[in-house]
Amino acid sequence: MNRKSYLIAFVLMIVIGILSSCAQKNEENEKAEQLAFLDVKIQTEEKIELNKETEIACLVTYGKEKVTDADEVKFEIWKNGEEDHEMLLGEHRGEGKYSVKKTFTEPGTYSIVAHVTARSMHNMPKKEITVDGNETAHSENSSNDKNEHQGEHHGHHHSNVMIALQNEQTYQLNTDTALIANIQLNGQPLSEAQVKFEVWKENAEKHEFIDAKEEGNGEYKAVKKFTEAGIYFVKIHVQKGDIHEHQVEKIVVQ
CATH class of the missing domain: 2.60.40.10 (Immunoglobulins)
Structure with a gap:
């Protein structure tokens, strides 16, 4: 084999090495992409003060990335035992945090679901909070009585x-x-x-x-x-x- 053939073979080995390295990196990136998922954590205190403006927030991440450009973030809020659900549009506050302001005017137990769409995925975690007030027990009992009289609509409720x-x-x-x-x-x-x-x-x-x-x-x-x-x-x-x-x-x- 002459010098020119050795040179061609050497160049080919370098090209093959570079291509193999790129393919390996692409495969690693694809695996990392597959392992990543949309995670949403609701960041709201479990006990809320009555008649006080409160921040309802969630942190949105995708793998290790903080999502700052979610397609949609909504907070669904309702008092347990009641049918009226309020849907509030969340705003990005920075570093993947989305929030709304809400004032609770009635004591009792409430449920919050954060509806988040981002990276072609959807996640909707749920959290229960308690709004403190002297009439909490009375309010919850009234709600239970209301459910009892709804007949077919009353059943076993699972907060999850x-x-x-x-x-x-x-x-x-x-x-x-x-x-x-x-x-x-x-x-x-x-x-x-x-x-x-x-x-x-x-x-x-x-x-x-x-x-x-x-x-x-x-x-x-x-x-x-x-x-x-x-x-x-x-x-x-x-x-x-x-x-x-x-x-x-x-x-x-x-």
Whole structure:
């Protein structure tokens, strides 16, 4: 082999080495990307003072990265035992922290769910807080009495079950519309559950029940065609074993 052939072989060895090194780094980066997941931690005190402005916050991370550009962060807040849920849009405060300001005017136990969409993933951790007040016990007892009189809507409630309706801004009239609910238990998708959508128009007596079909990964779907415009309510009923949970959402049809 002459000198020119040795030189060509040497160059080829260097190129192959560089390509192997790049391929290994790409493989390591892909593995790191696969191991990363969207993590959301609610940062709110467990005991809140009555009639005092309080910060409701969460920290959003993806692997070791603090997410500063989440697609959407919403805080769903409701008093336990009541159907009215408040949805507040969180704002980024820096370093992956998103928050809203909220003043609680009634004592009792409240639930907070942080709905976070980022990096093509969705996470919705839940936390319970207590609002201090002399009427806490009375308020909770009143809520329990209210549930007892709701008949079919009363059941076994599990605080670790989270229900989220993929709510559009508006729903189209006279069009087949997908109602989709994401359901989790202890932060994991809940599968093989019986899910129904109860739909009714505001101030109407007629309620329609639609069976949902499981699509996988804790997602349940049903199709509904709205023939009248207006404000509607959708109650998502979830049953599995001794689990019987429900959640009400308000939607607009135009």
